[in-house]
Amino acid sequence: MTATPIGSRTDDAIVAELREHDGRRIVWFRIAGGKHHGAIGAAGGATAERAVRLAGELNVPLVCELDSSGAELREHVAALHAWGRLARELVAVSGRVPTLLAVTGACVSGPALALGLFDLVVMTRDSFAFVTGPDSVAEITGIAVTREELGGAGMHEQRTGVAALVAADDEAARELLWWLLDYLPDHHLADARRIMNGDDRERDCAQAAAIVPAEPTASYDARRVVEDVLDRDSFAELRPRYAPNLVTGLGRLDGRTVGIVANQPQQRAGTLDIEASRKAAKFVAWCDAFNMPIITFVDTPGFEPGRDLEWRGMIRHGAELVHAYCAATVPRLCVVLRKAYGGAYIVMDSRGIANDLCVAWPTAQIAVMGAEPAIRILHKGPNPDAVAEYEARFLNPYVAAERGLVDAVIPPAATRRVLCDALDVLATKRDAQPARRHSNTPL
Numbered sequence: 001m002t003a004t005p006i007g008s009r010t011d012d013a014i015v016a017e018l019r020e021h022d023g024r025r026i027v028w029f030r031i032a033g034g035k036h037h038g039a040i041g042a043a044g045g046a047t048a049e050r051a052v053r054l055a056g057e058l059n060v061p062l063v064c065e066l067d068s069s070g071a072e073l074r075e076h077v078a079a080l081h082a083w084g085r086l087a088r089e090l091v092a093v094s095g096r097v098p099t100l101l102a103v104t105g106a107c108v109s110g111p112a113l114a115l116g117l118f119d120l121v122v123m124t125r126d127s128f129a130f131v132t133g134p135d136s137v138a139e140i141t142g143i144a145v146t147r148e149e150l151g152g153a154g155m156h157e158q159r160t161g162v163a164a165l166v167a168a169d170d171e172a173a174r175e176l177l178w179w180l181l182d183y184l185p186d187h188h189l190a191d192a193r194r195i196m197n198g199d200d201r202e203r204d205c206a207q208a209a210a211i212v213p214a215e216p217t218a219s220y221d222a223r224r225v226v227e228d229v230l231d232r233d234s235f236a237e238l239r240p241r242y243a244p245n246l247v248t249g250l251g252r253l254d255g256r257t258v259g260i261v262a263n264q265p266q267q268r269a270g271t272l273d274i275e276a277s278r279k280a281a282k283f284v285a286w287c288d289a290f291n292m293p294i295i296t297f298v299d300t301p302g303f304e305p306g307r308d309l310e311w312r313g314m315i316r317h318g319a320e321l322v323h324a325y326c327a328a329t330v331p332r333l334c335v336v337l338r339k340a341y342g343g344a345y346i347v348m349d350s351r352g353i354a355n356d357l358c359v360a361w362p363t364a365q366i367a368v369m370g371a372e373p374a375i376r377i378l379h380k381g382p383n384p385d386a387v388a389e390y391e392a393r394f395l396n397p398y399v400a401a402e403r404g405l406v407d408a409v410i411p412p413a414a415t416r417r418v419l420c421d422a423l424d425v426l427a428t429k430r431d432a433q434p435a436r437r438h439s440n441t442p443l
Helices: 044-056 075-094 110-117 134-141 145-152 153-160 172-180 206-211 220-229 272-288 306-313 316-327 342-347 371-378 385-395 397-402 412-426
Strands: 003-005 014-021 022-031 060-068 099-108 121-122 128-130 163-168 236-237 246-253 255-264 294-300 331-340 357-360 365-367
Touching: 022 044, 022 255, 044 060, 044 075, 044 316, 060 110, 060 172, 075 110, 099 110, 099 172, 099 255, 110 128, 121 153, 128 134, 128 145, 134 145, 134 255, 145 153, 145 294, 153 163, 153 316, 163 172, 206 412, 220 246, 220 255, 220 294, 220 412, 246 272, 255 272, 272 316, 294 342, 306 316, 316 342, 331 342, 331 412, 357 412, 371 385, 397 412
Parallel strands: 022 060, 060 099, 099 121, 099 128, 121 163, 255 294, 294 331, 331 357, 331 365
Antiparallel strands: 003 014, 014 022, 236 246, 246 255
16 A cells, blocks of 8 residues: 655644545545544644645545544644644535544544544444533533443444444454445546446346245345345445334446435335434435445335434434435436335325336335325225225336336336336436536435
8 A cells, every 4th residue: 555645744633634545546544542532723724725635736635543632732723723724624525525533542622523424434442522521411411321332332332323334353344345345436526436346237136035024024134135136245324223124235237336326215214204314315316426326225114203303303314314315416217116105105205206217116115195095084994995995006017117107017026127227327427407506305
């Protein structure tokens, strides 16, 4: 691995280099150690700023490691502004080059906000990150909390989604960063490298076809469907423990990098809630920024009901997801596996929000709602005979296909072939939207 230093070593808490890794140029920097546990002052901040800016100028990925106690206290407010300038540079390259970060120890105070500015964050099991520490929390709220409970890797993996993945140690975290980087392009005007692994594009998806039960209430693991459709051993799930009722990750289809969004019937019956909507929206927008086609696997009975969810802003956060899909200009492919009900069906990249291809399995049920609740509304009470008739007439994908809302009803085993063919056709798709500053996202 060749390396060229960036900046002067006036601060021993930071090392920055222009490197070559696996035939690709990257900008790398590490903030750790020094006299005060990775505390950064004006000089170190300037080196980090220069490194981030150089990644944008050269159109190469940015890969970082962080173990920092925050701003250098001896430099007072100047150190705070050093972190502020670094944040400005991270925002400037956001969506232009991939930014990956490994947190290998502490990340506290202002620098912790930087975690939210990176595309992907990997944390080691013993690392932690928070804006306000346990002592301040106890002093202000009277609640005693450990640093692991407040901002440990496990908490960020499960509750906040800040950690895309958690590694055992520093070396494992670095390996994860290199592994993820293989899926990504160098910059927003490039495509990710096409990496073939010998998996036949014409292969039947026999396992996927057998996994999904015909019974609409039966559970199964959507990840097994995804893994069988994609190239063998290519699926990299991101944020697996955060909002587990929705699966997101990167994979390859006929060697091409694709982003995957899938409802997970094993968790909360595959319903969409606030966290699942936010998880998917962020992921879809990120895939769109870096030219990664999006494949959506749909099996959802709807949005999860609840007073607390509505009070916390289900409308606004659900709108984040539909906004992300509608704004995305990369190839968008949708496969309806089974249940596709109501507004949740619409926001899961339906034809109504202009996907490029929508196919359905014969087991798909595309409707406003399930048969029994629909009949209770229409007949003002239960009516078993009417339920059976409703299921036969409306709960099948052929009605949607007749209206042009589904392009084709396909044999489940043919899913891989159909998606590969579609990506071949859509490979040259380009954004034709008129220029504007930006839309008003429902953040």
